[in-house]
Structure formats: structure tokens, C-alpha cells
Amino acid sequence: MSRPKKLSLYIDGKPAKAISGKSFTNYNPATGAKLSEVEQAGRRDIEKAVQAARRGFQEWSALPGIERGRVLKKAAAILRERRMELAEIEVKDTGKPIAEAPEADIDSGADALEFFGGLAADIKGEHHDLGPGAFAYSRREPLGICAGIGAWNYPLQIACWKTAPALAAGNAMIFKPSELTPTNAVKLAEILTEAGLPKGVFNVVHGMGETGHYIASHPDIDKISFTGSVPTGRKVLADAAGSVKKVTMELGGKSPLIVFEDSQIHNAVSAAMNANFYTQGEICSNGTRVYVHEDIHDAFVSILKSRTEAMVIGDPMDPATHVGSLISGDHLEKVMEYVRLGIEEGAHLVSGGEKVTVKGCEKGHFISPAIFTACQDDMRICREEIFGPVMSIMTFRDEDEVVARANDTEFGLAAGVFTQNLARAHRVVARLRAGTCWINNYNLTPVGVPFGGYKQSGIGRENAAVALDHFTQLKSVYVELGDVESSY
Numbered sequence: 268m269s270r271p272k273k274l275s276l277y278i279d280g281k282p283a284k285a286i287s288g289k290s291f292t293n294y295n296p297a298t299g300a301k302l303s304e305v306e307q308a309g310r311r312d313i314e315k316a317v318q319a320a321r322r323g324f325q326e327w328s329a330l331p332g333i334e335r336g337r338v339l340k341k342a343a344a345i346l347r348e349r350r351m352e353l354a355e356i357e358v359k360d361t362g363k364p365i366a367e368a369p370e371a372d373i374d375s376g377a378d379a380l381e382f383f384g385g386l387a388a389d390i391k392g393e394h395h396d397l398g399p400g401a402f403a404y405s406r407r408e409p410l411g412i413c414a415g416i417g418a419w420n421y422p423l424q425i426a427c428w429k430t431a432p433a434l435a436a437g438n439a440m441i442f443k444p445s446e447l448t449p450t451n452a453v454k455l456a457e458i459l460t461e462a463g464l465p466k467g468v469f470n471v472v473h474g475m476g477e478t479g480h481y482i483a484s485h486p487d488i489d490k491i492s493f494t495g496s497v498p499t500g501r502k503v504l505a506d507a508a509g510s511v512k513k514v515t516m517e518l519g520g521k522s523p524l525i526v527f528e529d530s531q532i533h534n535a536v537s538a539a540m541n542a543n544f545y546t547q548g549e550i551c552s553n554g555t556r557v558y559v560h561e562d563i564h565d566a567f568v569s570i571l572k573s574r575t576e577a578m579v580i581g582d583p584m585d586p587a588t589h590v591g592s593l594i595s596g597d598h599l600e601k602v603m604e605y606v607r608l609g610i611e612e613g614a615h616l617v618s619g620g621e622k623v624t625v626k627g628c629e630k631g632h633f634i635s636p637a638i639f640t641a642c643q644d645d646m647r648i649c650r651e652e653i654f655g656p657v658m659s660i661m662t663f664r665d666e667d668e669v670v671a672r673a674n675d676t677e678f679g680l681a682a683g684v685f686t687q688n689l690a691r692a693h694r695v696v697a698r699l700r701a702g703t704c705w706i707n708n709y710n711l712t713p714v715g716v717p718f719g720g721y722k723q724s725g726i727g728r729e730n731a732a733v734a735l736d737h738f739t740q741l742k743s744v745y746v747e748l749g750d751v752e753s754s755y
């Protein structure tokens with residue numbers, strides 16, 4: 268088991284001490300234990316990472332795709348071999364249950380490396396027939412130096428979802444994990460080096476918003492792929508505008524889950540629980556606005572309440588635990604404030620929403636999963652992203668009405684529809700303004716399916732072959748086979 272005392276930057280294929288001389292402490296949110304002292308990157312550290320990435324890019328982008336893919340697939344295999352060790356690190360950094368991390372975090376990261384490793388040899392342009400005397404073709408070329416900035420809820424997954432397509436396409440990468448969960452990005456760097464990645468191709472820099480700002484505003488970084496909140500996303504976009512960087516934005520959400528009267532009710536309840544309480548509700552695509560048809564509302568709430576109250580809130584390292592610790596004391600207070608607000612606004616708290624003390628994790632930030640009924644669309648708990656285990660249930664009568672209400676938000680990350688009537692399911696999904704929709708399930712993100720947001724929830728897509736479009740640029744080449752006619 269790895270418990271680093273010092274966590275360095277990782278630049279040019281090896282650990283690097285921060286030139287800034289600054290550091291910060293990383294704690295286990297569930298226990299309060301100090302995990303490591305983390306070196307903090309300043310402006311000169313970012314400069315050093317950019318120079319290393321520039322050199323790494325020259326070598327990496329010159330390799331055939333099949334060779335780049337081989338490195339990524341080897342890294343995926345190492346991730347799988349070290350699955351439990353990496354999962355334990357993720358649990359200590361995030362506070363999420365060990366029952367989730369091996370599959371939801373480590374396997375998901377390995378899937379991305381494997382998937383894009385497989386596609387690396389198939390990155391190509393198109394041929395355009397222009398008649399007998401000419402043709403054109405296009406080339407898909409890497410962008411150069413790409414930067415990734417990550418959130419704290421799925422640290423390794425986010426790092427892999429960005430790094431795998433970036434590297435498959437021949438780019439170099441500078442990655443800044445969230446300051447709250449810095450450990451596994453460095454593990455990923457070590458694993459990529461072990462798998463044969465040339466030095467400088469993947470670099471890790473630690474730090475907070477200031478470090479992120481240095482990255483987003485650096486003129487020699489060609490692209491930013493950002494995962495985080497909408498307000499921070501706006502700042503990153505503004506910084507990126509200075510050098511007209513390419514951007515991918517994976518931002519927040521307040522997604523609707525619509526449960527029609529003909530749904531298989533136990534499946535709908537299971538999905539609503541997954542969509543609100545998995546990873547303590549700290550998931551961007553969560554279906555936190557649950558619209559239940561009024562004919563089945565009481566039955567739905569009764570099953571939901573008893574199943575939710577049977578969930579085990581406990582030590583994240585205990586395999587029996589369903590609900591772990593929130594990421595920080597500040598975040599717990601923010602979530603509790605929303606619970607108080609919901610009550611004040613007139614919603615009915617039917618279950619949970621209380622701070623919980625867990626034996627052996629007394630310094631943790633635990634809350635029992637909260638269910639509100641009698642919610643109204645204009646309540647703040649139904650409009651703002653809470654990013655904790657708080658479900659808001661509303662009733663509806665009619666399809667047109669619920670679609671209009673579901674779409675009445677500035678977000679558009681995801682949506683879910685439960686019904687046995689598949690004609691209705693597809694009709695409703697076609698009208699929902701959200702980047703990812705699930706019919707009769709929720710929150711599944713297989714690597715082969717594009718993921719990303721409409722409206723303020725994002726720009727661009729991660730996963731699937733389309734992610735490669737966001738890490739490449741298209742060059743069109745016109746080829747003349749005949750004579751050149753002068754216009755003069």
C-alpha cells in the first residue's frame with residue numbers, strides 16, 4: 268500500500284521538485300489523516316512543464332499510431348494489475364466507498380487507455396474527388412501541447428478520459444489534478460513511463476486556481492480540456508481566449524429524471540438512487556430533479572424511502588459501505604445549507620439530510636442521503652447544483668408539461684426517462700436538451716459512447732471516437748494534377 272509523504276510534480280519523465288518552493292497538505296477527508304505534502308507549481312514550474320512537453324511532443328507525434336497505441340494499452344494493463352492499490356488511493360483522496368472505486372474509477376480509466384490505444388492507428392482524414400484533374404485530402408494532425416484540469420470526484424477517471432485521446436492523437440499533455448485529490452495523477456504518470464511513454468509527453472503539475480490560471484493563460488499551450496464547475500469553466504474560457512486555445516468543457520448539471528406511470532417501479536427507484544446517492548451524490552450528471560407521474564408518486568416514494576434508509580453510511584474503506592465521506596468540511600456545510608434551504612422553501616424532507624458520525628472516522632464529513640418531496644421547479648434546491656446526496660422529487664401529469672419543465676434550466680448535461688412505452692421514450696428523449704440521455708437506466712458511461720453537455724454544461728465531448736476530433740486539427744490539402752490556368 269502506497270502512502271506518499273511527499274508528492275512531487277512529474278515533469279520530463281520523472282518526479283520534479285517545485286521551483287516555487289511552495290507546498291500544501293493533502294488530507295483523507297474521511298479520517299482527517301495527512302496523506303502527503305504536495306509540491307505546488309508556480310509560473311516557472313508551468314514553464315518547465317511546457318518546455319518538456321514541447322520536446323516530448325516532437326518525439327511522440329513522430330511515432331506511428333500503432334506504436335503510440337501499444338504504450339497506452341500497456342498502461343491500461345498495468346492499471347488493471349494494480350487495480351486495488353489504485354482504488355485504495357482513490358478512496359483515501361476522495362472519501363468515496365471502496366465498493367465503488369475499483370470499477371467506477373480504475374476500470375473506467377483503463378477502458379479509456381485501451382479504447383483510444385486501439386484507435387490510435389486509425390486516425391485519418393478523408394479523400395475528396397475533384398474530377399480528373401485534381402483531388403484533395405485531409406489530414407488529422409495533433410494540436411501540440413494539451414492541458415487537462417480536473418475535478419476531485421473522479422480523479423483518475425478524469426485524468427484518463429482526457430489523457431488517452433490526447434496521447435492517442437500524438438499530443439503531449441500537462442495535467443493538473445484537483446488540489447484535493449492529487450495522488451493518482453502522479454501514479455498515472457509513473458505507469459505511463461513504465462509502459463514506455465517518452466519523457467515529457469505526460470506531465471503532472473499540482474496546485475489550486477492560481478496554477479490553473481497559469482495553465483489556461485499560457486500562450487504555448489494549444490488546448491485546455493477542463494472538468495469542473497460552471498463558474499470556474501467561465502474563468503478558464505476567458506483565460507483561454509487570450510491565445511484562442513481549443514477547449515473542451517465538462518461542467519456541472521441539474522439533470523432531470525422523468526418517471527412515467529407505466530415504469531417498472533423498482534427499476535425506476537434503483538436508477539433514482541444511483542442517480543442521486545452514488546459517490547455521495549458528487550457526480551456531475553446526477554438526475555437530481557426527479558419528476559414522478561402523480562399516479563405512482565406515493566408508491567415510488569414509499570419504496571425509495573425504505574431502500575434509502577437501508578443504505579450503509581460508513582468507513583469508506585469498509586466494503587459494506589454505500590455512502591462515504593463528502594470531500595471536505597466546507598462542502599458538507601454547503602450541502603447542509605441546501606437541506607436547510609429546502610425545508611425553508613417548503614419542500615418536505617421525508618428522509619435523511621442529517622450529519623452522521625461514523626465510528627473510526629469521527630473527523631469525516633458524512634451526511635445521510637436526503638429525499639425531498641413536494642418540490643417546486645422554482646425552488647433553489649431544484650435549480651442549483653448541490654453536488655451532494657440530495658434528491659428533489661416533483662410530480663407531473665402530462666408529457667408536454669414535463670418535457671418543458673425538464674428543459675427549463677441553464678444546464679444540459681444529462682437526462683433520464685423511465686417508461687415501458689418505447690415510442691414515448693424516444694419521442695421524449697428527442698425533445699430533451701441534454702448531451703447524454705438514458706432510457707430505463709441512469710448514469711452509465713461506457714467508453715464507446717460520447718459524453719458531454721448541452722447549454723452551460725459544456726463544450727465538446729469526451730469518450731468515443733469523436734473525442735479524437737477534439738484533440739486533433741484538420742488540414743486540407745489540395746492536389747493539382749493538371750496545368751495552372753492564369754487569371755491574368
Ligand SMILES: NC(=O)C1=CN([C@@H]2O[C@H](COP(=O)(O)OP(=O)(O)OC[C@H]3O[C@@H](n4cnc5c(N)ncnc54)[C@H](O)[C@@H]3O)[C@@H](O)[C@H]2O)C=CC1
Pocket residue numbers: 416417418419420421443444445446474475476477478479480483494495496497499500502503516517518519520550551552652654680720724725
Ligand atoms: N461534466 C463533467 O464531466 C463533470 C463535471 N464536474 C463538475 O465539477 C464541479 C465539482 O468539482 P470541483 O473540483 O469543485 O470544481 P472546480 O471548478 O472548483 O475546480 C475544478 C478544477 O479547476 C481548478 N481551478 C480552480 N480555479 C481555477 C482557475 N481560475 N483557472 C483554472 N483552473 C482553476 C481547480 O483547482 C480544479 O482542479 C461540479 O460543478 C461538477 O458538476 C465534475 C465531474 C465531471
